[in-house]
Amino acid sequence: MRLHIDPSNGLPIYDQISRQLKFAVAHGVLRIGDLVPSVRELAHQVAVNPNTVARAYRDLQADGVLETLRGEGLRVTRDAFATCQRDRQSLLKARLRSAVTECRQSGLKTGEIRSLIDEVLKETADASTS
Amino acid sequence: MRLHIDPSNGLPIYDQISRQLKFAVAHGVLRIGDLVPSVRELAHQVAVNPNTVARAYRDLQADGVLETLRGEGLRVTRDAFATCQRDRQSLLKARLRSAVTECRQSGLKTGEIRSLIDEVLKETADASTS
DNA sequence: CCCTCTGTACTATCTAACTCATACGGTAGG
DNA sequence: CCTACCGTATGAGTTAGATAGTACAGAGGG
Numbered sequence: 453m454r455l456h457i458d459p460s461n462g463l464p465i466y467d468q469i470s471r472q473l474k475f476a477v478a479h480g481v482l483r484i485g486d487l488v489p490s491v492r493e494l495a496h497q498v499a500v501n502p503n504t505v506a507r508a509y510r511d512l513q514a515d516g517v518l519e520t521l522r523g524e525g526l527r528v529t530r531d532a533f534a535t536c537q538r539d540r541q542s543l544l545k546a547r548l549r550s551a552v553t554e555c556r557q558s559g560l561k562t563g564e565i566r567s568l569i570d571e572v573l574k575e576t577a578d579a580s581t582s
Numbered sequence: 583m584r585l586h587i588d589p590s591n592g593l594p595i596y597d598q599i600s601r602q603l604k605f606a607v608a609h610g611v612l613r614i615g616d617l618v619p620s621v622r623e624l625a626h627q628v629a630v631n632p633n634t635v636a637r638a639y640r641d642l643q644a645d646g647v648l649e650t651l652r653g654e655g656l657r658v659t660r661d662a663f664a665t666c667q668r669d670r671q672s673l674l675k676a677r678l679r680s681a682v683t684e685c686r687q688s689g690l691k692t693g694e695i696r697s698l699i700d701e702v703l704k705e706t707a708d709a710s711t712s
Numbered sequence: 713c714c715c716t717c718t719g720t721a722c723t724a725t726c727t728a729a730c731t732c733a734t735a736c737g738g739t740a741g742g
Numbered sequence: 743c744c745t746a747c748c749g750t751a752t753g754a755g756t757t758a759g760a761t762a763g764t765a766c767a768g769a770g771g772g
Binding site for chain 4: 631
């Protein structure tokens with residue numbers, strides 16, 4: 453459970469947290485029934501305010517990914533895996549779409565966009581040693 | 583010279599303006615020596631405050647894309663075309679890179695990212711009737 | 713000469729978003 | 743029971759972005 457928080461990412465921290473937790477579930481790192489790190493623990497780990505983590509967890513509850521165990525913590529729900537698979541897809545697509553849309557608005561042809569993306573894929577290849 | 587301003591884009595308005603002007607130069611819509619629309623005119627056209635446009639123009643001057651003709655307006659500089667070609671490339675790449683990086687962090691393999699992008703390219707194909 | 717246009721500068725203000733500090737209520741385990 | 747942990751609610755503080763208003767200097771045309 454390593455989270456990569458980048459304050460200068462454009463995305464707010466609580467969004468980065470909730471997105472990455474969803475991705476972790478979709479990827480199988482977090483499994484159905486698992487307890488997620490407590491608000492305070494995760495807050496300490498990524499060096500932000502506990503409330504920021506709580507905000508992320510609240511969003512995840514609203515999306516049906518987490519459920520509360522009173523006094524105990526938050527647990528990954530039964531539907532979480534399916535939900536997160538779907539959400540990961542649409543979240544990433546939305547981000548790619550807005551980037552690609554800007555490429556199109558700037559007058560690039562599909563082929564030119566493709567070669568740009570190929571460069572980016574090469575550049576970022578080493579970062580994913582999987 | 584049609585600008586597409588989207589307040590819910592994440593990017594601030596002045597950034598969208600300056601980016602799109604650079605793209606227009608790189609694409610040949612705005613040519614070296616052309617006068618850009620006046621601050622007040624463009625502000626009226628895209629329905630924002632003149633100050634917001636002025637901010638964008640100021641940034642473009644700092645980047646060497648525009649130069650002042652006192653009392654007359656702002657003109658596209660001689661180096662603008664080369665500059666904008668280069669900037670367009672890096673601006674769009676930066677945006678694509680951050681999207682792709684998130685895909686990688688979420689555990690997607692290169693092939694999976696490619697198919698996501700293909701879908702996005704298809705979806706957005708009609709919007710660029712060029 | 714004067715009026716009107718250009719860009720520029722500066723300040724004040726408003727709003728929304730984000731983060732943080734604090735306090736509260738419930739549960740579990742010693 | 744009571745201490746320590748859980749999530750949660752609430753309000754304050756900070757920041758960035760956008761807006762508004764005003765003022766100024768230079769250029770062009772009637």
